[in-house]
Amino acid sequence: MSDTPRHLETIAVTAGRPPHESGAPFNEPVTFASAFVAGGELEYARYGNPSWTALEEALGALEGGECISFASGMAAVSAILEQVPHGGAVVVARHTYQHALLMLDEGATSGRFEVRRVDIADAPAVEATLTGAAILWLESPTNPALEVADIPRLTTAARAAGVRSVVDNTFASPLLQRPLELGADLVVHSATKLIAGHSDVVLGAVVTADAELAERIRHHRGLHGAIPGPMEAFLTLRGLRTLPVRLERAASNARELTRRLADVPGVVEVRYPRFGTVLAIVLADAVAADRVVERVRLWVAATSLGGVESTLERRRRWPTEAPTIPEGLIRLSVGIEHIDDLAADLLQALGE
Numbered sequence: 001m002s003d004t005p006r007h008l009e010t011i012a013v014t015a016g017r018p019p020h021e022s023g024a025p026f027n028e029p030v031t032f033a034s035a036f037v038a039g040g041e042l043e044y045a046r047y048g049n050p051s052w053t054a055l056e057e058a059l060g061a062l063e064g065g066e067c068i069s070f071a072s073g074m075a076a077v078s079a080i081l082e083q084v085p086h087g088g089a090v091v092v093a094r095h096t097y098q099h100a101l102l103m104l105d106e107g108a109t110s111g112r113f114e115v116r117r118v119d120i121a122d123a124p125a126v127e128a129t130l131t132g133a134a135i136l137w138l139e140s141p142t143n144p145a146l147e148v149a150d151i152p153r154l155t156t157a158a159r160a161a162g163v164r165s166v167v168d169n170t171f172a173s174p175l176l177q178r179p180l181e182l183g184a185d186l187v188v189h190s191a192t193k194l195i196a197g198h199s200d201v202v203l204g205a206v207v208t209a210d211a212e213l214a215e216r217i218r219h220h221r222g223l224h225g226a227i228p229g230p231m232e233a234f235l236t237l238r239g240l241r242t243l244p245v246r247l248e249r250a251a252s253n254a255r256e257l258t259r260r261l262a263d264v265p266g267v268v269e270v271r272y273p274r275f276g277t278v279l280a281i282v283l284a285d286a287v288a289a290d291r292v293v294e295r296v297r298l299w300v301a302a303t304s305l306g307g308v309e310s311t312l313e314r315r316r317r318w319p320t321e322a323p324t325i326p327e328g329l330i331r332l333s334v335g336i337e338h339i340d341d342l343a344a345d346l347l348q349a350l351g352e
């Protein structure tokens with residue numbers, strides 16, 4: 001029997017550790033260095049740092065590929081989009097993360113990309129737009145509409161059409177969804193969110209099982225320089241160790257909140273994709289939603305998501321949010337507090 005751990009919960013704890021040797025630290029220490037003495041594997045710290053390597057081993061093992069970490073999720077998104085040939089077509093969900101869409105829209109204006117927006121839950125419509133495209137950009141569940149894509153079906157169709165597929169796996173994490181196993185060529189993460197998990201780090205990552213693609217993405221990082229800091233890499237790996245238990249608690253809280261909010265007066269709709277830690281409630285309009293956000297005491301009114309603390313936000317307060325998102329939609333990022341405290345605070349904020 002091999003001694004390789006089989007379960008993702010175990011890999012999250014064991015991967016990316018220094019060897020078990022007497023006197024060795026359990027954790028890869030933070031290496032603050034700009035240069036390393038010549039003659040070794042590492043020479044200059046824009047190309048490598050042991051603190052990145054430990055994190056990349058662990059996240060790569062969880063997603064089933066080679067991981068390249070970046071200064072932010074957006075730096076990771078950018079590194080992938082840079083692989084699209086000039087003028088190439090990108091098929092993208094209309095409710096993809098708003099700044100990924102902004103990057104594409106700005107590129108479309110300058111002729112860098114052709115952008116084809118689709119409803120990602122409508123698989124036949126997505127398939128019909130793949131011809132001649134360079135890349136299929138999937139996010140599932142989407143932010144903040146929480147639509148779910150049929151990833152195996154769409155990655156299969158993309159491959160048949162000669163189109164590379166990418167999945168932004170920020171909302172699900174590898175514990176709930178492993179896109180490379182579902183046929184995707186690349187996975188992208190804002191590790192800022194669930195993976196780091198404590199609202200104290202900005203960091204991104206790309207994972208792929210294609211060695212040539214990995215090499216190109218790593219080359220891009222070294223050349224363009226959007227590298228993570230060693231402290232950020234350390235904190236992200238520290239957060240990742242507890243991802244499975246945080247996720248279990250937060251997802252169970254989210255499921256229970258979905259149930260408790262269903263028949264509350266004023267709540268027009270509750271959206272929850274049946275997994276994960278993010279849900280959305282739709283109220284009558286912006287005024288009603290803003291009132292709830294102002295009245296919560298335990299929940300934090302804030303953007304971002306995936307931390308141990310529960311946060312909420314009316315998404316249309318951002319002018320760049322898609323106009324197809326209802327004005328009264330509040331996105332709830334559920335943390336690991338006690339469910340009764342979370343529910344009580346929301347219900348008082350929703351009350352008279």
Ligand SMILES: *Cc1c(COP(=O)(O)O)cnc(C)c1O
Nearest residue numbers: 072073074097143170190192203
């Ligand atoms: C936050 C986020 C990003 C961008 O990541 P940063 O770490 O903020 O740069 C990309 N995709 C999704 C789904 C996100 O939620």
